[in-house]
Amino acid sequence: MKILLGIPGGIAAYKAADLARLLTKRGHTVRCVLTEAGSRFITPLTLASLTGEPCFGANPDMNEWRPSPVIEHIELARWGDLVAIVPATADSLGKTANGLANDLLSTILLATTAPVLWAPAMNTAMWEHPAVQANVARLKSFGHAMVEPVEGILACGEEGAGKLADIERIADAMRALGSVRQPSLMGKRVLVTAGPTREDLDPVRILTNRSTGSMGIEIARSLRDVGAIVHLVLGGDLAAPYGIETLRARTAAQMMSACAELWPRMDGCIAAAAVADQRPETIAGEKVKKGDGPENLVLVRTPDILLNLGAQKREGQWLLGFAAESEHHIDHAHGKLMKKKLDAVFVNDISNGKAFGDQENTLTPVVAQGPQAALGPLPKDRLAQALVGWWAERLGLQIENQK
Ligand SMILES: Cc1cc2nc3c(=O)[nH]c(=O)nc-3n(C[C@H](O)[C@H](O)[C@H](O)COP(=O)(O)O)c2cc1C
CATH class of the missing domain: 3.40.50.10300 (CoaB-like)
Incomplete structure (x- = not known):
């Protein structure tokens, strides 16, 4: 499967590197797209090295809107069999839920027709905020899938819901979403x-x-x-x-x-x-x-x-x-x-x-x-x-x- 892995600026971004490695080891082709904030948490060098593929988006090595014979956000949106955002920030959820597209990742998210999976991670109060919950509900209404965060001790020191789900579970959700449904077994x-x-x-x-x-x-x-x-x-x-x-x-x-x-x-x-x-x-x-x-x-x-x-x-x-x-x-x-x-x-x-x-x-x-x-x-x-x-x-x- 060709997986486009969007990595926004959350503290759990380092876990996305492990996920990229796991997916690559399982035989998938993984291309990472960093947001500007994401590139403060994890480097494109790490992601490109783990996946063996170029890393896209805001980073010092590759200008986000570089002059190119192809329109990059459309090419990438067409390329992926699946788009997954790990860890999804309150900001990235909010942008796509409301149709905003002001960087490579958010633009891809509007341009893609592939299945989209979000794995949010944030402070408990942020996760439980009605604005975030409304955005999550809106994304689900578009047919996007969620791997809900779990309870645990968060990076901010608080304990509660908001911890990134286990990467094995996120990989399992990707497998489910990217599979070929069989008309004969559908709904059995x-x-x-x-x-x-x-x-x-x-x-x-x-x-x-x-x-x-x-x-x-x-x-x-x-x-x-x-x-x-x-x-x-x-x-x-x-x-x-x-x-x-x-x-x-x-x-x-x-x-x-x-x-x-x-x-x-x-x-x-x-x-x-x-x-x-x-x-x-x-x-x-x-x-x-x-x-x-x-x-x-x-x-x-x-x-x-x-x-x-x-x-x-x-x-x-x-x-x-x-x-x-x-x-x-x-x-x-x-x-x-x-x-x-x-x-x-x-x-x-x-x-x-x-x-x-x-x-x-x-x-x-x-x-x-x-x-x-x-x-x-x-x-x-x-x-x-x-x-x-x-x-x-x-x-x-x-x-x-x-x-
Ligand atoms: C140290 C630090 C950790 C952060 N962790 C999170 C997080 O876990 N979840 C989240 O939603 N935002 C987090 N933020 C806030 C986002 O980085 C900020 O909203 C940013 O604008 C997100 O941009 P992006 O969605 O384009 O990547 C954190 C910010 C900092 C400085």
Whole structure:
């Protein structure tokens, strides 16, 4: 993707350098445009060196309105697949919200027809000011996207809302905005489950597993990118992805009730969560002391989410599950598919400690007719795209390649 990264004069401008580096490492072409104030915080030399592309805008090396055979603001506006402003200042938000264009960046922002993303950062009182909030609402009404600032300790020493969102989240929002929507998957409602469950033994001890939730989160992102409306039910500690309605669930019972509530309204479900099969029969109210602990733990069954969803599956709904197996992979997966009325099971080979937490993985889809060609080995983000593409193809839907 060709990304135009506008950098106005906020104290968080140094984080834009990290973002430019991250995006370049991920294979995007990034061109930075500095405002006059932005160039007081970060140098064009840093940005040009990190991106391998020239840095535009107000800076000592390159006159903003230099004589040129091309009209630079129009050329740049046409060049970008996406324009992102990081960190968006109160001033830059206000200018574009009101149609002002008195420097290269603000002029590009009026001239572009590409998606625009703002990641604001400022003092809490500034962020909460009605003028700033009105400008943000106005920009959203133009179809511009926002990665809202978060709460934290700000550079001015205050604590509150106004801190620049995490750069990984900003990069995720850019990915979502720059993706090729697929007409066939637009508007389809898909439930995705991800992550481990945690069953309490007492206030400090839990029964859990080694799943992180990264595979399910990547599947949710891939579905979001092609235009599906994704509902994610997420266990574990990983951050919720951008633009996805996310419900946090700690225990198997919580995950079950969240899924049961959503399922009747969904077109399909991909269940990638590693749900505990058992939980302790009782949860001690106080921390169990060394000598008092029971010799054996008494465990009881947790609700079987996939079995329940399968039993309630209506005509036209599809249900895909995962099986983490360390032996007889295909036989076990096929048994699970039949018992739980699944349309496909993706088999994860976890022998020798593979799959959980790893960045690269292989999945073998198993359908009623038997195992299919394996997907991978691939990094989990690419594997998730391959999985969504494979399923869309089986449904007879077309998927175009992402940039
Ligand atoms: C040290 C310093 C830090 C600043 N940090 C911010 C900030 O975080 N957010 C913001 O909206 N403005 C901040 N400002 C104010 C902007 O720099 C000022 O409004 C400027 O005119 C913005 O111009 P621009 O939007 O064209 O880059 C800061 C100013 C200074 C001197």
